[in-house]
Amino acid sequence: MRMKKKKKSFPKKPALVLTAAALLLVGSTVGSTRAALTYYSENYSAQMNMQSIGVSLLENDKVVSSRDYVSNNEWKGTSDGTLLTNLLGKDETFTPGKKYNEAISVKNSGTIDTFVRVIITKSWQDEKGNKNTNLSPDLIELNFLTDNGWQVANAQSTRERTVLYYTKALKAGKPTPALSDTLRINPSIASDVTKVPKGKTITYTYKYNGYTFHIDAEVDAVQTHNAKDAIKSAWGVDVNVSDDETTMSLQ
Known part of the structure; x- marks a missing residue:
């Protein structure tokens, strides 16, 4: 997922957003990760109480990041969290090809029903944080679950980015089902090697x-x-919503 910088000003949109990012060095133990939250102000303030809205990101049923509106542009919750901190056991080394538990879900931590969307972005970066677009995001395999209310918006998705909508209204205080269950790095990364002869010595890169x-x-x-x-105002997409506003579908 891309790391979003905190914004000094917020566009007036009827949504709130949080982001969380995870970095893991292939072949190493898990290091510290960060999560950043960004919230948008309310364009429909006349139609709802801002103190009612809140959202949390869950990883394996544990809250990673969460924030709820209090009042006067004040929020409560954590703006920084961690991901993948419990992915490996003690002294365990990350192994390409192995499936690790990675259940991502969303909880409505506010007091009104909401619809939610999740955007997952995958990329490879060097030690300076520069993205390498020549390396395949397809090798970062997050297994998505779409038989439990989550729907992938194929028209909005790319190789790097997967856009998912939860098609049911999420009641206050309730979590969604997990949109993923496992994460693995395709083991083919270990076979993508170049042999470079140097005299009597052969170097493998x-x-x-x-x-x-x-x-x-x-x-x-x-x-x-x-x-x-x-x-439409918040996400820029057209959807169909049931008359009782309990379900939605993509057009």
Whole structure:
């Protein structure tokens, strides 16, 4: 997922957003990771109480990042969290090809029903944080679950970015089902190697050596009241919403 910088000013959109990013060096133990939260102000303030909105990102049923609106542009919750901190056991080394538990979900930590969207972005970066677009994001395999209310928006997705919508209204205090269950790095990264003869010596250079994989999860929550217009304003997409505003579908 891309790491989003904190904004000094917020556009007026009927949504709140949080992002969390994870970095893991292939072949090493897990290091510290960061999560950043960004929230948008409310364009439908006349139609709802801002103190009612909140959202949390969960990883394996544990809250990674969360913030709820209090009042006067004040929020409560954590603006920085960690991801993948419990991915490995003690002294365990990350192993390409192995599947690790990575259940990502969203909780409505506010007091009104909302619709939620998650954007997962995958990339490879060097030690300076520069993205290498020649390395394949397809090798970062997050297994998505789409038989439990989550829907992948294929028209909005790319090889790097997967956009998912939870098609049911998320009730206050409730979590969604997990949108993923496992994470693994395709073991083919270990076979992508170049042999370089130097006299009597042969050097092997691994294409992915020194790179980290980067997973970015951006979560948006939008009120269910007047949801069709709120979603169009916040996310720029057209959706169908049921008359009772309990379900939505992509057009």
